[in-house]
Amino acid sequence: MLPMLSEFLLTEMNRLGAQDALPLHRQLYEALRRAMLDGKLGAGERLPSSRDLAQDLGLSRNTVVAAINQLSVEGYLASRVGSGTYVNESVPRALPGRATRRPGAPGGNGSVPTGRLSTRGLALSTTFCATELEVQPFTPGIADFSAFPLTLWQRLQNKHWRMTYPDMLDYNDSGGYAPLRRAIADYLRVFRSVQLDADQVIVTTGTQQSLELCARLLADHGDTVWVEDPAYWGAVKAFMATGLAIHPVPVDDEGIHPGTADDAHPPKLIYLTPSHQYPTGAVMSLPRRHQLLSTARAHGAWVLEDDYDSEYRFSGPPISSLEGLDNDGRVFYMGTFSKVLYPGIKLGYLIAPRPLAAAFKQAHYDLNRPGQMPLQAALAEFIEMGHFSSALRRARQNYGERRAALLDALKPVLAPGTEGPFISGAEQGLHLCLRLPATVDDAALAQRIAQQGLTVRPLSAYCLARHDLKGLVIGYGYAPLREIQRCGPVLAAAVRQALGTLPAEH
Ligand SMILES: Cc1ncc(COP(=O)(O)O)c(C=O)c1O
Known part of the structure; x- marks a missing residue:
């Protein structure tokens, strides 16, 4: 290997080891990422073989392979059959234009200066950025907001602003406006077979915030999260942002399908879209759901169920939530109002297992300072009066x-x-x-x-x-x-x- 590169990697690893006590594979991952982002390993350049890297750095081959796999998953490296592993041509990628970016859209293009961002900041702003897509027929992930009853919504909002009292303008530490939490709980109990009471509902600014909250409170930096492969990029980014090691697990016609090789990467979190896998649409079969829950139990892992579009079921038998099968209190269920109302409303919900609900509300309050009570009140009435249905x-x-x-x-x-x-x-x-x-x-x-x-x-x-x-x-x-x-x-x-x-x- 290039002596300068190995020297750089060792120095970085020493620094990271001393500073953050990260495991070795994570240190190497961070050091290689820094080498790429700093241009020490240029786009298109071939990486030394895992054997050479292991030898030069005095590491086991497994440690090197784990770091390389993670970088491949995150789009930094690409393998070419028979000829090794290369730095992706698109590293670093720059931010695309804002106007047409959509969540869930992979790719990234354009070019903006990245300045003096942290390693994580660089990764977040240069990889997996949404492409600059024209919003036109067949663009996925976009609902038709022209059908939203805007006049009625304006009337309700005006009414609740008129009725607002000073407390409604403050931060809120109870997990959200109580009547909205009750309305969400009623809906989920009846239509999604979620087992809950309103105290377990935490109103968030959407699934993205629900995921970040779970990642922060349930896992530590460097812990592993299993994600479906193929995956929803919004979730991958939330896990990157919280410093988790992302382990992809393939999806087949019955949903996520972990094998024995995956058990070698024990998860702290398992992220799933079981009702309509994003993007293949696979529905997780009942045997697979039971299997997954027992795998999670065996690993002591939490399951994050993203139920992002179950409101729109057109054919086939109704699919209940995975949470409804959980006797163990290990599934966090999350939903969003982005698809039925409009994404800019920035409202979603996280259902925490009963014993953890109070801790989640407390941390949500301290980390995110939630508010928007008049908006939540208008939404509660929108649901209660049957307008949502x-x-x-x-x-x-x-x-x-x-x-x-x-x-x-x-x-x-x-x-x-x-x-x-x-x-x-x-x-x-x-x-x-x-x-x-x-x-x-x-x-x-x-x-x-x-x-x-x-x-x-x-x-x-x-x-x-x-x-x-x-x-x-x-x-x-x-x-x-x-x-x-x-x-x-x-x-x-x-x-x-x-x-x-x-x-x-x-
Ligand atoms: C799989 C998946 N989850 C969640 C969301 C929505 O998340 P949010 O509530 O953050 O808008 C989307 C939006 O496209 C999605 O595709």
């Missing part, structure tokens, strides 16, 4: 029609029962996944589709450590029905062309 009913109807039109348009490209394209995850939510044969370059296909004024995302871009999944993540929430009817065949033609079943001029 009506908005949901209307939205379900609208999205259901759009989903049906998209499924219709995609029919000609499907080849069920073969290696050919099939659809996963269409039973629920605002997106589906068109799965493609592993030989298809889904990123190139998504780019070609973008030239037609449509936005889909390649499934491979959500993968952390695996290379076998190809497909397109397609949203039907944003565009009106007639747009989906018009653009669906264009999308289908582009897919068929990529699969070689349609001449280029079609």
